[in-house]
Amino acid sequence: MYSIPGHHHISMITKNAKQNNRFYRDVLGLRRVKLTVNQDDPSMYHLFYGDKTGSPGTELSFFEMPFVGSTHRGTNAITRIGLHVPSEASLAFWKSRFETFGVQHSDISTYANRPALHFEDTEGLRMVLVPSYDEKIEHWETWDQSSVTAEHQIQGMGPVEITVRRLDKIGRTLTELFGYAEVSRTKEEAIFQSINGELFGEIVVTAMEGPAEKPGRGSIHHLAIRVKDEEALAYYNEQVRARGFHSSGIVDRYYFKGLYFRESNGILFEIATDGPGFTIDGPVETLGEKLDLPPFLEGRRTEIEQNLQPIEED
Numbered sequence: 001m002y003s004i005p006g007h008h009h010i011s012m013i014t015k016n017a018k019q020n021n022r023f024y025r026d027v028l029g030l031r032r033v034k035l036t037v038n039q040d041d042p043s044m045y046h047l048f049y050g051d052k053t054g055s056p057g058t059e060l061s062f063f064e065m066p067f068v069g070s071t072h073r074g075t076n077a078i079t080r081i082g083l084h085v086p087s088e089a090s091l092a093f094w095k096s097r098f099e100t101f102g103v104q105h106s107d108i109s110t111y112a113n114r115p116a117l118h119f120e121d122t123e124g125l126r127m128v129l130v131p132s133y134d135e136k137i138e139h140w141e142t143w144d145q146s147s148v149t150a151e152h153q154i155q156g157m158g159p160v161e162i163t164v165r166r167l168d169k170i171g172r173t174l175t176e177l178f179g180y181a182e183v184s185r186t187k188e189e190a191i192f193q194s195i196n197g198e199l200f201g202e203i204v205v206t207a208m209e210g211p212a213e214k215p216g217r218g219s220i221h222h223l224a225i226r227v228k229d230e231e232a233l234a235y236y237n238e239q240v241r242a243r244g245f246h247s248s249g250i251v252d253r254y255y256f257k258g259l260y261f262r263e264s265n266g267i268l269f270e271i272a273t274d275g276p277g278f279t280i281d282g283p284v285e286t287l288g289e290k291l292d293l294p295p296f297l298e299g300r301r302t303e304i305e306q307n308l309q310p311i312e313e314d
Helices: 017-027 088-101 167-177 230-242 301-306
Strands: 007-014 031-038 041-050 059-064 077-085 105-111 114-120 126-131 157-164 181-185 189-193 202-207 220-227 256-262 268-276
Touching: 007 017, 007 157, 007 268, 017 031, 017 041, 017 059, 077 088, 077 202, 077 220, 088 105, 088 114, 088 126, 126 157, 157 167, 167 181, 167 189, 167 202, 167 230, 220 230, 230 256, 230 268
Parallel strands: 007 059, 077 126, 157 202, 220 268
Antiparallel strands: 007 220, 031 041, 041 059, 077 157, 105 114, 114 126, 181 189, 189 202, 256 268
């Protein structure tokens, strides 16, 4: 029987890669594990941040679109990203750090029935820190060169919030197609977990009427959920199609293989394999330090590099 072990990565839109790089590396203390390009449009950067190796479940990825406009918030969108920190004490550490760096944030409150600290990045992307009480993703690795000490480092993705008009529709997709468990339900919100009791596969679905979100800078493009290997991916490809959804078919992204589909509210999901991972084209020690291209784009390196603006600090 195939199952979903949790989140794989989540992909967002940024207007400014240099500013984005500064926030996620210098403020959040994540490692930039891959500096590459959008494989469908290599004129734009594709940045990945995560733990020491960019393990599945820790990856935040961004497409740079320099001419993108503002996000007009609404329904039928992925609307918030939860990130794990080790403890409730870590929330106080991060509140103080956000004050030092001038990051928009709330007081310590609650989210999805847990202590939490809400904050936004420089482009208004909504995130929330929640304590995992050291129940981190089993393969998460500390990055020793982070500007954040190991006892408070972000340990990967937690609850991901999706806002839709039709909660029951997406609920059936999660439970019947992927085997998520519904662990909480009110009239306006339901919480689903890919592994019962584990936060790193949690999806919080909120019901909201109104116009659909118009994406822009700081919006979330898609959520990728994990499968172990290509055999499991092929199985879910068949199941997606059997439920009447259009599937992209299996796409080789070099660092993993995946497929894309939109559920009934229009939410874009990717299903992605754990491997081979970001060390396929470079050693762990130098991950993310130079522009990496998949083999099918390597012959265009000179052209691609000429069209990209440097993102390192001057």
